[in-house]
Amino acid sequence: MENISILLIDDEVQIRRFLKVSLESHGLRFHEAATGKEGLRLFGRLKPDIVILDLGLPDMDGLEVLKSVRSFSDTPVIILSARDAEQSVITGLDSGANDYLTKPFSLGELLARMRAALRKKPSETELKGFQFEALQINFESRVVRMLGEPVKLTATEYDLLTFFARNAGKILTHQQILKAVWGASSVEHSQYLRVYVGHLRDKIEPNKDKPRFIITEPGVGYRFCSTD
Amino acid sequence: MTLDWKQVGSPKMIEKHQKLMVAIYGSPFSLRMIQWAKSYCDLKGGSWFGTYVDTGKPMSASERTLLERNIDYVRKLGAEALTTKDPDPVKGLLRMAKQNNATGIVIGDRPYSRRLFPVTKSLAQRLIEETSDISVHILRTPGDWEQKAKAIPKKSFSFPIGNFLSGAFLVFTLTILGLLFMPPSTYHAVGSIFLLAVCVSALYFKISAVIFTAILTGLCWNFFFIPPRFTWTIGSADDWFMYIATWVVSILIGVLTGKRNEGYEALQQEESKVSDLYRLTKLLSQCTSIEETVKTSLEQVRNTFKCETAIFLESPQGQSLPVTWENKITLSESEEKIVSLAKNKGAPAGRFTNISPSADIYVLPLTGLEGNLGVMVIRLPKQKLPLDVRALIEHFSKEIGIAIEREHFHESYKRANILEERDRLYNTLLNSVSHELKTPLTAIEGSATALLDPAVAKSPAAVRSLAEEVSMGSARMQSLIKNLLDMSRVESGTIKIASEPIAVGDILGVTTRKLETELAGHPLEVHIEKELPLITGDFVLIEQVFRNVLENACKYTPQGCPVRIMATKSGSLAEIEIVDKGPGITAEPPERVFEKFFRSVSTSGGTGLGLTISKAIAELHGGTISVKNAPEGGASFTISLPLAVPAKDA
Numbered sequence: 011m012e013n014i015s016i017l018l019i020d021d022e023v024q025i026r027r028f029l030k031v032s033l034e035s036h037g038l039r040f041h042e043a044a045t046g047k048e049g050l051r052l053f054g055r056l057k058p059d060i061v062i063l064d065l066g067l068p069d070m071d072g073l074e075v076l077k078s079v080r081s082f083s084d085t086p087v088i089i090l091s092a093r094d095a096e097q098s099v100i101t102g103l104d105s106g107a108n109d110y111l112t113k114p115f116s117l118g119e120l121l122a123r124m125r126a127a128l129r130k131k132p133s134e135t136e137l138k139g140f141q142f143e144a145l146q147i148n149f150e151s152r153v154v155r156m157l158g159e160p161v162k163l164t165a166t167e168y169d170l171l172t173f174f175a176r177n178a179g180k181i182l183t184h185q186q187i188l189k190a191v192w193g194a195s196s197v198e199h200s201q202y203l204r205v206y207v208g209h210l211r212d213k214i215e216p217n218k219d220k221p222r223f224i225i226t227e228p229g230v231g232y233r234f235c236s237t238d
Numbered sequence: 239m240t241l242d243w244k245q246v247g248s249p250k251m252i253e254k255h256q257k258l259m260v261a262i263y264g265s266p267f268s269l270r271m272i273q274w275a276k277s278y279c280d281l282k283g284g285s286w287f288g289t290y291v292d293t294g295k296p297m298s299a300s301e302r303t304l305l306e307r308n309i310d311y312v313r314k315l316g317a318e319a320l321t322t323k324d325p326d327p328v329k330g331l332l333r334m335a336k337q338n339n340a341t342g343i344v345i346g347d348r349p350y351s352r353r354l355f356p357v358t359k360s361l362a363q364r365l366i367e368e369t370s371d372i373s374v375h376i377l378r379t380p381g382d383w384e385q386k387a388k389a390i391p392k393k394s395f396s397f398p399i400g401n402f403l404s405g406a407f408l409v410f411t412l413t414i415l416g417l418l419f420m421p422p423s424t425y426h427a428v429g430s431i432f433l434l435a436v437c438v439s440a441l442y443f444k445i446s447a448v449i450f451t452a453i454l455t456g457l458c459w460n461f462f463f464i465p466p467r468f469t470w471t472i473g474s475a476d477d478w479f480m481y482i483a484t485w486v487v488s489i490l491i492g493v494l495t496g497k498r499n500e501g502y503e504a505l506q507q508e509e510s511k512v513s514d515l516y517r518l519t520k521l522l523s524q525c526t527s528i529e530e531t532v533k534t535s536l537e538q539v540r541n542t543f544k545c546e547t548a549i550f551l552e553s554p555q556g557q558s559l560p561v562t563w564e565n566k567i568t569l570s571e572s573e574e575k576i577v578s579l580a581k582n583k584g585a586p587a588g589r590f591t592n593i594s595p596s597a598d599i600y601v602l603p604l605t606g607l608e609g610n611l612g613v614m615v616i617r618l619p620k621q622k623l624p625l626d627v628r629a630l631i632e633h634f635s636k637e638i639g640i641a642i643e644r645e646h647f648h649e650s651y652k653r654a655n656i657l658e659e660r661d662r663l664y665n666t667l668l669n670s671v672s673h674e675l676k677t678p679l680t681a682i683e684g685s686a687t688a689l690l691d692p693a694v695a696k697s698p699a700a701v702r703s704l705a706e707e708v709s710m711g712s713a714r715m716q717s718l719i720k721n722l723l724d725m726s727r728v729e730s731g732t733i734k735i736a737s738e739p740i741a742v743g744d745i746l747g748v749t750t751r752k753l754e755t756e757l758a759g760h761p762l763e764v765h766i767e768k769e770l771p772l773i774t775g776d777f778v779l780i781e782q783v784f785r786n787v788l789e790n791a792c793k794y795t796p797q798g799c800p801v802r803i804m805a806t807k808s809g810s811l812a813e814i815e816i817v818d819k820g821p822g823i824t825a826e827p828p829e830r831v832f833e834k835f836f837r838s839v840s841t842s843g844g845t846g847l848g849l850t851i852s853k854a855i856a857e858l859h860g861g862t863i864s865v866k867n868a869p870e871g872g873a874s875f876t877i878s879l880p881l882a883v884p885a886k887d888a
Contacts, residue, residue: 208744
């Protein structure tokens with residue numbers, strides 16, 4: 011991940027200090043802004059590869075900054091929030107943020123999220139298959155194997171699994187998943203999602219009670235095959 | 239005082255403390271007697287009180303007014319004014335003196351030469367004679383004042399015609415019967431029968447009628463029966479003696495029983511007064527709140543005095559408390575003015591007082607030991623209240639005042655207790671928090687400063703280990719702060735629960751992942767019922783509950799101790815049981831673990847809030863959390879949460 015430039019927009023001095031030290035020692039180019047306005051200005055000028063945005067900014071709403079960035083750029087954005095599963099996190103993710111972190115967070119978590127966010131999202135036609143530990147998916151033949159053994163999935167379960175696989179490592183909100191797999195009109199029916207995730211886990215997780223592939227992020231959504 | 243004064247009789251012993259009883263009359267001189275008694279006591283030391291003996295004789299209006307004024311005067315001077323009923327004033331005075339342990343009685347007396355009937359004994363003389371151990375202080379009265387109390391009570395003015403006629407009828411019937419059936423020689427027996435008739439009449443007739451009957455029987459007996467019959471003369475000397483003796487006996491019977499009956503009546507009235515008061519105090523002592531006290535007081539006053547009544551209370555700051563009980567009285571504007579006047583002055587107003595004496599209402603202040611509590615208003619029937627009833631009302635108001643004050647004290651005490659308890663909790667919290675924060679801070683400070691040490695920084699292993707310490711310390715602080723915040727949100731009711739359908743298995747999966755480190759030394763078994771329906775609730779909060787309980791299971795059991803989680807459907811609930819094979823719950827009863835700040839003694843760290851918060855969260859979801867010691871040893875926590883009601887076909 012060398013030679014990547016990061017823009018951190020956060021009003022807290024301690025966070026900016028610790029991230030500057032840690033990220034620069036990983037060989038990353040680090041830029042910081044303490045306010046939303048300053049952040050947007052720097053974003054326009056520097057065009058970083060990835061943005062880390064704190065939602066609790068003093069001068070403007072973090073979500074506003076996010077929307078501004080998204081209005082003209084696809085640059086990956088990771089949002090920082092003070093509390094777990096705040097509504098602002100879900101809104102942020104639905105508005106285009108790639109991932110989130112709750113404060114306090116560890117450097118390892120941040121780096122993993124960043125890697126996942128920077129991974130180029132392959133187009134539909136490019137992705138041939140997916141593999142993570144004992145799980146194998148062949149998109150062309152639509153065959154899923156677990157420890158070499160084929161797994162029988164219903165159509166919906168397969169759609170869900172492939173959506174997960176194409177977004178591996180990324181946080182996916184309930185809304186995003188429902189929209190992608192069931193269609194825009196089903197966004198209220200989160201119980202469908204729970205049930206199907208349960209079925210999928212039954213079929214592909216080696217230990218259903220200790221999920222390894224489909225990780226629940228409480229109150230937010232799911233993350234598939236995280237490398238944290 | 240320039241009154242002539244004579245003290246007769248010696249007190250029981252030379253008492254340092256005198257207690258004088260002043261006789262109160264409806265006369266202007268009585269006032270001076272009262273003043274004298276007070277001065278005497280002020281000078282010589284001692285206490286005093288006043289007594290009025292109601293002999294049942296009617297009074298003129300001016301007398302009555304004077305009497306009431308004198309009684310009020312006694313009270314104003316700070317002494318008690320007692321009243322009693324007794325046809326004989328001497329007996330009444332003596333009784334009251336003995337009852338109240340008086341050492342002396344103060345009365346007035348006219349100079350000998352002024353008395354109308356020198357032969358009859360004055361009240362003072364009779365008093366002197368009848369008391370041996372109570373001294374009598376006689377104040378010579380000015381000549382123009384007439385001593386009203388005579389030795390023998392006059393016959394009452396009322397004329398019980400009914401009794402007279404019955405008496406006459408009785409006598410004549412007996413006479414006729416005697417003439418018809420008794421042989422002439424049995425006139426002695428007839429005499430006895432007449433005597434019997436007089437006895438019987440004494441039981442039922444007023445004294446005047448009894449005497450009349452006695453006289454009539456004597457005359458009839460003489461005329462119709464004693465030989466020579468049908469004449470007024472009596473033949474033999476023996477018969478004369480018998481006749482006179484029987485006369486005397488019959489009149490005595492009449493008078494004595496009459497007096498005794500009147501005495502009984504008076505006593506009965508006293509007794510009913512006492513039992514009214516007793517009933518009031520008994521009922522008031524059973525009241526457990528101000529509302530109850532006032533309600534009971536109103537009922538008792540209404541029942542005893544048969545009048546409309548109302549009570550208005552004031553708060554300690556002097557504002558009127560809203561009337562929350564039934565005050566069945568409507569006051570006119572002028573009456574309301576009287577009430578507020580009484581309230582402000584803390585003095586009675588209305589009838590019987592000199593503030594608006596013509597009003598229909600009598601307003602009494604209710605006072606306790608510490609001042610005014612409010613007023614009691616009584617709407618009186620049109621006629622005047624007898625003095626003793628008025629005294630009883632005043633007694634009632636005193637009792638009611640005391641009872642209300644008692645309830646005020648009780649409530650203050652309860653409030654003080656609550657405040658004390660709250661302070662205690664705050665202190666515990668503060669101590670707990672500061673201790674809990676200090677421990678990880680110490681680790682962080684120590685490790686961080688060690689990292690700055692160049693000698694330490696040389697060893698990568700040391701650096702790594704110290705950095706881990708810092709990380710763990712901060713994690714601990716984080717969880718503590720979260721606990722505190724959650725607790726305060728729970729307490730203030732601002733916790734918001736999201737409500738979505740969630741799978742128990744999903745939650746447990748997150749929990750086990752979060753507690754990976756803690757579960758390292760504890761083999762975990764998870765059994766979730768197949769097709770366990772979804773529950774409705776807040777994922778984050780319920781996960782917190784499971785994590786709390788599971789974390790405790792790891793913390794309080796030794797390494798290697800297995801933990802088992804079972805989730806099953808039970809009716810409309812999902813039951814999640816977390817059991818360990820550790821030492822179990824030592825608290826008695828086990829539910830104590832849910833109390834704020836409760837910590838098991840063997841633990842190190844933690845605020846004792848985790849389970850309290852878990853219980854609050856479970857209950858906010860409409861569920862429960864319970865604890866018991868598992869039969870095979872170890873602790874077992876059961877969390878019950880309502881299952882999601884299926885909306886439509888999923």
